[in-house]
Amino acid sequence: MLDLTQTAKETRAWACYDCGKCTATCPVARAGAPYSPRRHVLATNRHPPQELAHDGSLASCLTCRLCDARCPAQVAYTDLVRRLRELAHRARSEQAGPAGELEPECPHGGALQSVMRMMGKRSTQQSRLAWLARAEPPSPVRGSAGKRSDFAAVNPPPTPSLEAKGAGSGELKTEPERGQVFYWTGCTMYYDAFFPELDLATLRGTRAAVALMNALGITPIVSPNERCCGHDLLWNGDRENFERLARQNVRLVADSGAELLVTSCAECLRTWKLDYVPFFAGRPPRMVHLTEFLTENLAALTLKPDGQRRVTFQDPCRLGRHLGLYEPPRQVLAALPGVELVEMRRHGPAAICCAGGTWSNCDRFAKQVQVERLREARATGATVLVTACPKCQIHFRCAMNDPKLGGDIEIELRDIAELVADAVRAS
Amino acid sequence: MSTWDPNIVVFACNWCSYAGADTAGVARLQHQPHFRMIRVMCSGRIQPGFVLRAFEKGADGVLVSGCHFGDCHYVFGNERAVEQFEKTRNVVRLLGLEEGRLRLEWISAAEGKRFAEVIDEFTDQVRALGPSPLAGERAGAAAHA
Ligand code: SF4
Ligand code: SF4
Ligand code: SF4
Ligand code: FES
Numbered sequence: 001m002l003d004l005t006q007t008a009k010e011t012r013a014w015a016c017y018d019c020g021k022c023t024a025t026c027p028v029a030r031a032g033a034p035y036s037p038r039r040h041v042l043a044t045n046r047h048p049p050q051e052l053a054h055d056g057s058l059a060s061c062l063t064c065r066l067c068d069a070r071c072p073a074q075v076a077y078t079d080l081v082r083r084l085r086e087l088a089h090r091a092r093s094e095q096a097g098p099a100g101e102l103e104p105e106c107p108h109g110g111a112l113q114s115v116m117r118m119m120g121k122r123s124t125q126q127s128r129l130a131w132l133a134r135a136e137p138p139s140p141v142r143g144s145a146g147k148r149s150d151f152a153a154v155n156p157p158p159t160p161s162l163e164a165k166g167a168g169s170g171e172l173k174t175e176p177e178r179g180q181v182f183y184w185t186g187c188t189m190y191y192d193a194f195f196p197e198l199d200l201a202t203l204r205g206t207r208a209a210v211a212l213m214n215a216l217g218i219t220p221i222v223s224p225n226e227r228c229c230g231h232d233l234l235w236n237g238d239r240e241n242f243e244r245l246a247r248q249n250v251r252l253v254a255d256s257g258a259e260l261l262v263t264s265c266a267e268c269l270r271t272w273k274l275d276y277v278p279f280f281a282g283r284p285p286r287m288v289h290l291t292e293f294l295t296e297n298l299a300a301l302t303l304k305p306d307g308q309r310r311v312t313f314q315d316p317c318r319l320g321r322h323l324g325l326y327e328p329p330r331q332v333l334a335a336l337p338g339v340e341l342v343e344m345r346r347h348g349p350a351a352i353c354c355a356g357g358t359w360s361n362c363d364r365f366a367k368q369v370q371v372e373r374l375r376e377a378r379a380t381g382a383t384v385l386v387t388a389c390p391k392c393q394i395h396f397r398c399a400m401n402d403p404k405l406g407g408d409i410e411i412e413l414r415d416i417a418e419l420v421a422d423a424v425r426a427s
Numbered sequence: 428m429s430t431w432d433p434n435i436v437v438f439a440c441n442w443c444s445y446a447g448a449d450t451a452g453v454a455r456l457q458h459q460p461h462f463r464m465i466r467v468m469c470s471g472r473i474q475p476g477f478v479l480r481a482f483e484k485g486a487d488g489v490l491v492s493g494c495h496f497g498d499c500h501y502v503f504g505n506e507r508a509v510e511q512f513e514k515t516r517n518v519v520r521l522l523g524l525e526e527g528r529l530r531l532e533w534i535s536a537a538e539g540k541r542f543a544e545v546i547d548e549f550t551d552q553v554r555a556l557g558p559s560p561l562a563g564e565r566a567g568a569a570a571h572a
Binding site: 106108109110111114115117118119121123124125126127128189190193194195196197 | 474475476477479480482483510513514515517518520521522523524560561563
C-alpha cells in the first residue's frame, strides 16, 4: 500500500497552500474537464487512500509538467499523479482478480498496454526490423472494407519529401548486437502498424536517424530484441510490468558494449535517463536525444537547402520540461539552410503538449487541447510542424482526422531527423 | 505432445456466428471442443484489445467470426471488423506470434456445418503450431524452447 504520508513528503504535497495555480495552468482543466490537480494534492494530504484509488480523474492528467513549473510551493504534481496511479492500478488489479488488469480509461481498449506487456515476456522473437530491409516504410494496410473519410479523400496527407526524393531508400547499415553506438528506435514500427487510419509514418523519422548516423560514418546497433521502454505502463501505474521491461532492456544495452545510446523518442529518453537509473548494474552508457547527438556532429555534415521552408517546433513535454532539453532541437533547425523557425506563442518551457497522455485517457478535452495547439502552430504561418518525439505525431495526426475541422488544423508533420536527412541529401 | 490440446478463444457475433454455433449444436454435429466462445453483439465490436488480451493471457489461437458481408445485423459492423482485424494482425506479426494463430471467418446462422468445419480446421492448425510461446507454464513452454 502506498504510504501517502511518505508520498506527501517526497512530492512536497504537504507544502500546498491551495492557491489553485496548478489547476488554473492545466491545459486539460482549462479545456473545461471536470479535473483538478489541486484537489488531488489536497486529497493526498487529507483523505484515506481508498478515495484517491478510485478517482477516475487521475487518468486525465497528461503528465506534461506544466503545473509543476508554476507551483509557488514546488509541489511535484506530475510525480504525485504517477504514484497515485500506481495506487489506483493496484486497486484495479485487486478488483479484477487473477483475470488481470483493467484499463478502463485507455482510448484503444488496452490494446497498446497488452502489446507492451507481451513484449515484456521473454518468449517470443519479435520481428520488428522489417523496415530496415524495406526501401520505404510499409504502406498502411487497410481493411478490405476500409474507407477513408471524405475529409481524408479530399485532403491527401502531404507527400513526405523524404520518400519522394528516394531518401531512405538507400541501404541502412546497422549492427544487430554489438558496437559503440546503440540507436534506440522505440516502438515506431508498432505505432505505424496499429494506426493505419492515421496515415502515420513515424518510421520515416527512425529511418532518417539511422541514415544520418550512417552519413556520419557510424554503424549503430539496432537490435531485434529491443523492447518497449515501458514508459506508458509506468505512467499508467503498472510498475510491475514496467520493471520487467526495464531489466531486460538495461541488460540488452549493457551486453552490447555500447558507450552511447541515442534515441529519437523523447519518452524513451526520459525513461532511460531517469526511470532506469535503479536498474543499471555497471556504468550506464551516455544517453542522448538524437538532436543532442546531431548538435555535436553538425560540423561533419554537409547541409544544403532543400527549398525554403517555414517551420514551427513542438517541444515534446518529455524532452522539454522533463529533461530540460529546449536548445538542441533549435540548434539543429538553425543549422539547416533554407529552414526558418517561427516559434509558437507558447513554446519552450511554456509549450503545450500533444495531449496524448500515455494512453491513459483521451476525451474531448484532450482533443480540444490538441486542436488549439494545432491552430497555434498554423497561426505562425509555418507549413511544417516539426516534432522530436513520435508520439506527438500520432496524437496530432489523430486530431487532424477530425472531419469537421481537418481543413482548419491540417499541417504537415515531420520528425526533425527527416528535415536533417533532406538537407544532407540535397547536398 | 500427443496429448496436448490447444486453448482457443472464439469471438462470435450474436446474430450470425453465435447462432451458427447453436445450429451446429442443435444438429448434433461433432467438432473439437477446445475453445471458449465469447459472444459480442457484432463482430465490429471485436477491437484489437480483445484479441491481444486473449493472446497475452495465453490463448494458443484466436478466431474472430461474424456475419457474411451484407448480412451484418448492423449493416456495416463486419466491415469495421475487417479493419480491426488487419490492425491486430499487423501487431501480432510484429510481436513474433505465428499468423496461423489468428483467423477471421464469416459464418451465418444457418451454417452449422460450416461452423463445425471451421472449428475443426482451425483447431488442427493451432495444434500443429503447438503451444503459444506466450502461454507460459500452462502449456509447457518446453515445446518451444
Ligand atoms: S499550484 Fe502548488 S500550491 Fe498551488 S494549489 Fe497547486 S499544488 Fe498547491
Ligand atoms: S501535468 Fe499537465 S495535464 Fe497534468 S495536471 Fe499538470 S498541467 Fe495538467
Ligand atoms: S489522440 Fe492519441 S490517444 Fe487519443 S484517440 Fe488519438 S491516437 Fe488515441
Ligand atoms: S451482427 Fe454479425 S457481424 Fe455485425
